[in-house]
Structure formats: C-alpha cells, structure tokens
Amino acid sequence: MNFLTSRLGAFVSPAQQQQQQQRKGGRTPEETIQYLADQVETATLLEDKRAGIQTLKGLCHQYRELVIRIALDPMLKVFVENGPDHPRIAEYVLDSLYYLCSDEEGEDRQRRENSVASELKSAITRIISDERVVATIYEMLANEEQHSVQFAAINLLALLCGVVPDRIQATVLEQPMHVDRLVDLLSSSQDFIRSKSLEVLITMTRLDKTIQQIVVFKNIFERIFGMIAEQGGVRGNIVVEDCLTLTKNLLADNISNQNLFREMSWIRKLRELVDIDSAMNNANATEDDEYYEWDEQTNRNVCMALEIVRVLLEPGISSTQDNQNEMQRCGLIQPLLQISLEAEIPSLIRAQALLALAGLISGNKRIQDIFQRTLVTATPIDEDGHEPLPGHGKKLIPEPAIVIIIRLA
Numbered sequence: 001m002n003f004l005t006s007r008l009g010a011f012v013s014p015a016q017q018q019q020q021q022q023r024k025g026g027r028t029p030e031e032t033i034q035y036l037a038d039q040v041e042t043a044t045l046l047e048d049k050r051a052g053i054q055t056l057k058g059l060c061h062q063y064r065e066l067v068i069r070i071a072l073d074p075m076l077k078v079f080v081e082n083g084p085d086h087p088r089i090a091e092y093v094l095d096s097l098y099y100l101c102s103d104e105e106g107e108d109r110q111r112r113e114n115s116v117a118s119e120l121k122s123a124i125t126r127i128i129s130d131e132r133v134v135a136t137i138y139e140m141l142a143n144e145e146q147h148s149v150q151f152a153a154i155n156l157l158a159l160l161c162g163v164v165p166d167r168i169q170a171t172v173l174e175q176p177m178h179v180d181r182l183v184d185l186l187s188s189s190q191d192f193i194r195s196k197s198l199e200v201l202i203t204m205t206r207l208d209k210t211i212q213q214i215v216v217f218k219n220i221f222e223r224i225f226g227m228i229a230e231q232g233g234v235r236g237n238i239v240v241e242d243c244l245t246l247t248k249n250l251l252a253d254n255i256s257n258q259n260l261f262r263e264m265s266w267i268r269k270l271r272e273l274v275d276i277d278s279a280m281n282n283a284n285a286t287e288d289d290e291y292y293e294w295d296e297q298t299n300r301n302v303c304m305a306l307e308i309v310r311v312l313l314e315p316g317i318s319s320t321q322d323n324q325n326e327m328q329r330c331g332l333i334q335p336l337l338q339i340s341l342e343a344e345i346p347s348l349i350r351a352q353a354l355l356a357l358a359g360l361i362s363g364n365k366r367i368q369d370i371f372q373r374t375l376v377t378a379t380p381i382d383e384d385g386h387e388p389l390p391g392h393g394k395k396l397i398p399e400p401a402i403v404i405i406i407r408l409a
Contacts, residue, residue, distance in 0.1 A: 029063050030070070037071035040078055041162040047084060049078055052279075053092040060099035065119045068100055072123060080132045084139055087146040094140065094152035097127060101159055113373065124160065128167045136307075138171075141181040147190050154185060161203045169208050176214050183218040186227060191239075194227070198242040205249040212250050216257045220250065225269050234273050234301040241297070244304035252311050258319045267312070267323070268330045273305040274353075275335040299346055302339075306352040309336075313359030324364045333360065333367075337376055337401055341408070354405070374401040 027035065036059075039052035054232075056071050075093050083090035100123045106153050127133055140153035161168045185197035224243045231240045244383050250257050261267065294302075295311040309332070312323040329335075339345055339353035361367050 004353045029059075033059060033063060033066045033070045037074045037393070040071065041074035046082065046089070049082065049093065049270055050089050051084070053078065053089060057092050057099070058095040060096050064100055067096075068119045068123045070123075072126060073099065076127070076130060076133050080130075080136050083136055086103075087143060087149045089141055090136075090143075091146070091149050091152050094137070094149070094156050097123075098152070101127070101156070119332065124167075128164060128171070134171050136180055138178045141185060147188075147193065149330075150188070150193050151190070154193055154200065158199050158325070160322065161200045165203050165206075169204055169211060172204060172211055172214070173208075179211075179214050180373070183215065183220060183223065186223045190364045195239060195242065198239070199244060200247060202242065202246050206207055207245065209254055212254050212257060216250055216260060221247070221261065221264065221266050225266065228273070234305060235298050235302065237297060240301045241304055244301065244308060248304065248308050248311055251308065253314070253317070255317060258312060258317075258323060261312075262275055262319070262326050262403045263325055267326050270305065270308060271327070271330050271332045271335060274302065274309070274332070274339065276338055276345075294346055294349075299349060302349050303352055306339075306349070306356050307324055308357040310352075310359055313356065313362070315359075315362065316394065321364060324360055324367055327360055328367050328370065333357070333371060336360065337374070341376065341404060371399070372402060375399060376401045376404060 035053045035057050035058070040056070043049045043052065053075060056067055056075065071348050075096060079093040083093060090161070101120060103120060104111065131329045137153050137157060140149050141157075143149045143153075144289050157168070182197050182201055185193055188194050188197070200214060205215055224247055228236065228240050228243050231237055231312060251261060312327075313320055336353050340350050340357060342350070361371050377398045
C-alpha cells in the first residue's frame with residue numbers, strides 16, 4: 001500500500017495530494033485504481049487527467065488485471081477525445097496499452113495461460129474493436145513533431161500485429177489510408193521507428209495480396225532500395241534484411257506486383273545487390289583486400305536477395321519468362337555465376353546462387369543458348385582448398401560455364 005500511495009503522490013496534482021493526506025486509512029489496490037479511473041474519466045482539468053493516466057501507467061505491470069478491468073475504458077475514452085491534441089496524454093495511454101497487452105517474460109506459465117491470457121484477450125479485443133481507438137493510433141503515427149508519440153504508437157501497433165495480425169490487417173483493408181502513414185515512417189530519422197514500421201509492414205504483407213497491392217502503389221520500392229543504399233547495400237545491418245524480406249513478401253506469387261517491379265527497372269537494382277564486385281567497391285575495399293568479408297549478417301542479406309531472384313523465377317507463373325528476359329538483359333547471369341564459382345563464398349550462398357541460375361535459364365531456349373556460349377575463367381583449387389601462388393600452376397583458360405558447373409558436382 002505504501003508503494004501505491006507513493007506512486008500516486010508522485011504524479012497527482014498538489015491539490016489532490018493534500019486531499020489524500022487528509023484521508024484517514026489506506027486504499028486497497030482495487031480502490032486506488034478505481035479512484036484513478038474516476039479521475040481520468042471525470043476530471044475537468046487536463047492536468048489531472050494526465051496525472052491519473054501517468055499513475056495508472058506505473059501500475060500496469062503489477063496490477064495489470066485490475067487496470068484492464070477497471071481503468072481501460074476510461075483511458076481509451078480520453079485517448080480518443082484528448083490524445084490527438086495533447087501528445088503527452090497520447091503517449092501515456094499508448095505506453096499503458098503496450099504494457100497491458102504485452103505478455104511479459106517470466107510470468108508463471110499456468111497463470112499466463114489462464115487468468116492473464118483471458119485479460120490480455122479482453123484488452124486486445126476492446127482496443128481493436130473500437131474503430132475510433134484504432135484510427136487514433138494510426139493518427140499518432142503522423143505526429144512528426146513528437147517522436148516519442150510516434151515511437152509509442154508504432155511500438156503498440158507492432159505488438160498487436162504480432163499477436164492478432166488478422167485483426168490489424170482488417171484495419172488496413174477497411175481504411176487503406178492507414179498504409180500511407182506506415183510507409184511514411186520509413187523516411188523517419190529515428191532508426192527504431194523505421195525498424196518497427198518495417199516489422200509491421202512485413203507482417204501485414206506476408207499473406208494478404210490485397211494489402212500487398214495497396215503497399216506497392218505507395219512507391220514502396222523506391223523507399224526500400226533507398227534505405228538499403230543508406231545502409232551500405234548487402235553489407236549493411238538487419239534493416240537491409242528486413243527491407244529485402246518486405247520486398248519478397250510483396251513479390252511472392254503476385255504477378256501484378258512482379259510486373260510493376262520489372263517495368264520500373266527494379267530488377268537492375270536487385271542485380272547490384274548480388275554483384276560481388278559492386279559490393280566490394282561499396283565496402284571501400286583497399287587494393288590489398290582480396291575478398292569481401294562475409295559476416296553472418298551479410299550472409300543473410302545476400303541469401304535474401306537471392307531468394308527474391310528465385311521468387312521472380314517461380315515456375316508456372318505467367319510473369320516468369322518476362323522476368324527471365326529482363327534479368328538476362330541487365331546481366332544477372334554473370335554475378336550469379338561469380339557467386340556460384342567463388343570458393344571463398346559460404347557454401348549456402350553458392351547453393352542459392354546456383355538455384356537462382358537454374359531458374360533463370362529454365363524453360364527459356366534463348367537464354368539457354370546464351371548460357372551455353374558463356375565462357376568463364378575459374379581459378380583452380382588444390383586438394384587443400386587453396387589457390388596457387390601467383391606465377392605457379394597452370395595457365396588459366398576460359399571454359400564454358402556449364403562445364404565448370406558440372407565439374408563442381
């Protein structure tokens with residue numbers, strides 16, 4: 001009780017502190033939360049509403065079930081009515097909703113699966129079912145002057161998207177304009193906000209083709225490849241992987257999006273991502289650097305780029321042949337061969353490149369003829385997996401690419 005009293009006294013107005021001090025006896029947690037809920041709902045001064053919400057926010061962890069049962073509806077009401085014009089109120093409510101809806105690690109499994117799970121379901125249902133609340137959450141994403149509010153809104157949306165993705169997808173299908181705000185966040189100067197926006201878009205576009213269509217027509221590919229370039233291409237961090245994952249979601253089994261991707265020349269940008277020489281130049285390699293450093297994140301980035309190539313070459317899809325022809329025109333065969341034959345590149349990536357190369361020539365007689373005439377010079381490797389020293393070994397002679405690939409088998 002002392003804890004509750006101290007938390008309450010720290011955030012309420014001076015007049016209310018005096019009234020509390022005059023009261024004899026203490027309150028139970030339920031009575032305290034009921035008092036704060038009444039304050040949030042009926043107080044005439046915004047300062048008192050804000051103080052009540054801030055105190056409730058501090059109680060969400062320890063008394064989550066009580067806060068959900070008693071105070072959730074008053075908080076949602078003040079969020080809709082006052083949040084858009086008062087960022088601090090919006091931030092406190094959004095943070096409180098996040099704490100109320102998150103399944104904390106370390107909670108007893110049986111308790112989580114029973115009472116807590118029931119309260120979580122109740123909270124999430126009441127939030128998502130109120131169209132005004134959902135609209136206000138998306139509205140907060142547009143508050144560029146208050147990054148903390150954007151942070152809280154996208155953090156809550158990402159949480160809900162992970163727990164009830166179908167319900168969040170439904171909000172976008174009902175109001176496609178919500179996608180505009182999510183896509184706009186990709187231009188945010190705050191890394192966390194951009195990353196969370198990517199996370200939400202990835203979840204939304206994973207299975208729903210209608211949402212894939214909506215997102216693509218928001219100039220999303222330009223933003224994606226712009227972010228990849230900012231991060232240094234395939235040598236960049238996890239943001240690059242997320243960008244490529246979103247691209248894969250938008251293109252997989254979606255002929256319309258694939259046609260747009262090809263017609264807007266984004267396949268050329270894709271080629272740059274799997275071009276090892278280009279990657280080394282972007283990494284500012286010195287003349288003494290013989291090979292590009294393939295760390296774990298780079299491996300994942302390149303693998304994802306190669307997966308996108310394979311998505312565009314899926315057999316049995318009407319757009320595949322056009323994609324094959326465009327890839328051949330922009331010279332994708334050469335970087336795929338280079339990855340496939342370079343001994344220093346991890347075997348998983350080499351295997352992905354070979355599969356992509358197979359898809360590129362599959363069923364396309366014209367490209368098969370071109371590939372048949374393609375010559376490459378492969379550096380010989382000794383039994384220990386080492387290249388010969390300069391001036392030693394046999395003279396390198398160009399050979400048909402197909403012969404060298406067969407030799408690898």
